[in-house]
Amino acid sequence: MEHPDIKQTVGRLLGPAQPEVSCDVCFDELDRYVELEVAGTDADSELPGLRAHLEGCPACREEHDSLLALVSGDDR
Amino acid sequence: MKVIAAATVPTVVDVRSPLTIAVDPESREWLESLKSSGARRDDAIARLHAILVRAARFEIARRRPGLPHLRGDDLDDIANEAADDALMSVLRRLDDFRGASRFTTWAYKFALLETAVKLRKRAWQGRELPLEPESWTLFASTGLQPDAAAEQGAVLAALQEAINDVLTPHQRRVLIALALNGVPIDVLADRLNTNRNALYKTLHDARRKLRKHLDEQQLSPDAWLEEK
Numbered sequence: 112m113e114h115p116d117i118k119q120t121v122g123r124l125l126g127p128a129q130p131e132v133s134c135d136v137c138f139d140e141l142d143r144y145v146e147l148e149v150a151g152t153d154a155d156s157e158l159p160g161l162r163a164h165l166e167g168c169p170a171c172r173e174e175h176d177s178l179l180a181l182v183s184g185d186d187r
Numbered sequence: 188m189k190v191i192a193a194a195t196v197p198t199v200v201d202v203r204s205p206l207t208i209a210v211d212p213e214s215r216e217w218l219e220s221l222k223s224s225g226a227r228r229d230d231a232i233a234r235l236h237a238i239l240v241r242a243a244r245f246e247i248a249r250r251r252p253g254l255p256h257l258r259g260d261d262l263d264d265i266a267n268e269a270a271d272d273a274l275m276s277v278l279r280r281l282d283d284f285r286g287a288s289r290f291t292t293w294a295y296k297f298a299l300l301e302t303a304v305k306l307r308k309r310a311w312q313g314r315e316l317p318l319e320p321e322s323w324t325l326f327a328s329t330g331l332q333p334d335a336a337a338e339q340g341a342v343l344a345a346l347q348e349a350i351n352d353v354l355t356p357h358q359r360r361v362l363i364a365l366a367l368n369g370v371p372i373d374v375l376a377d378r379l380n381t382n383r384n385a386l387y388k389t390l391h392d393a394r395r396k397l398r399k400h401l402d403e404q405q406l407s408p409d410a411w412l413e414e415k
Binding site for chain 1: 283383
């Protein structure tokens with residue numbers, strides 16, 4: 112059988128295949144990106160490279176997920 | 188597993204633009220109040236601090252299952268400290284707010300960041316960071332069909348070779364700590380006296396080197412990685 116973690120390990124080593132923004136740019140644009148997501152707008156077209164960064168940077172991804180959850184709760 | 192040739196090596200892009208968006212009325216009220224003086228400003232700062240505390244507590248609640256060692260008092264202290272630090276950041280960067288989101292969304296992210304960083308550091312407080320690369324190995328899957336096993340073995344061998352021979356010692360240390368040993372980037376940045384952005388740049392450069400090495404050998408595991 113295939114080792115369950117090997118894909119995840121290789122994925123973490125190689126990071127995203129697409130061009131990505133830096134952590135600083137991600138933080139600067141995170142509020143805009145999340146509000147576009149909540150509005151159902153194509154956030155990835157508006158802010159290319161941010162999704163790839165979230166795939167490659169666990170810390171930024173956690174903060175994105177928290178902001179999305181917090182703002183989504185505010186909008187309910 | 189399909190091993191296909193030549194994936195593009197990713198680059199860093201900057202999507203920031205000097206966009207000017209009409210600020211919504213509620214956000215404008217926040218800005219005007221926080222830039223005013225006297226009782227109006229004091230009231231706005233108190234309201235802002237309250238929503239930052241709320242965001243900090245929200246972040247703590249999300250992470251609570253992973254924080255069994257922290258007591259309620261500790262978590263309250265962390266929430267208040269994170270909100271205090273976030274308040275300072277927001278006030279210092281008020282002129283950076285461009286109206287690309289609601290003001291509260293913009294402010295929340297500072298509280299979430301401060302809280303997350305504090306919790307990551309508390310979780311690793313006193314722990315030795317696994318930075319040394321001597322003892323790591325990429326294990327191939329077992330029981331694959333011979334072709335797939337050979338292809339996967341080629342990728343893993345090339346990766347291991349690249350990590351050992353192509354990366355600088357600093358890149359290797361950062362890659363192994365972050366990508367293999369799960370050290371949080373803020374914790375590692377703290378120990379190495381750098382910051383998240385600089386450390387991620389090191390990780391990004393290391394990853395580019397690994398991808399370039401695989402490309403040169405006509406190996407790319409992206410299709411395999413995307414398979415369910």
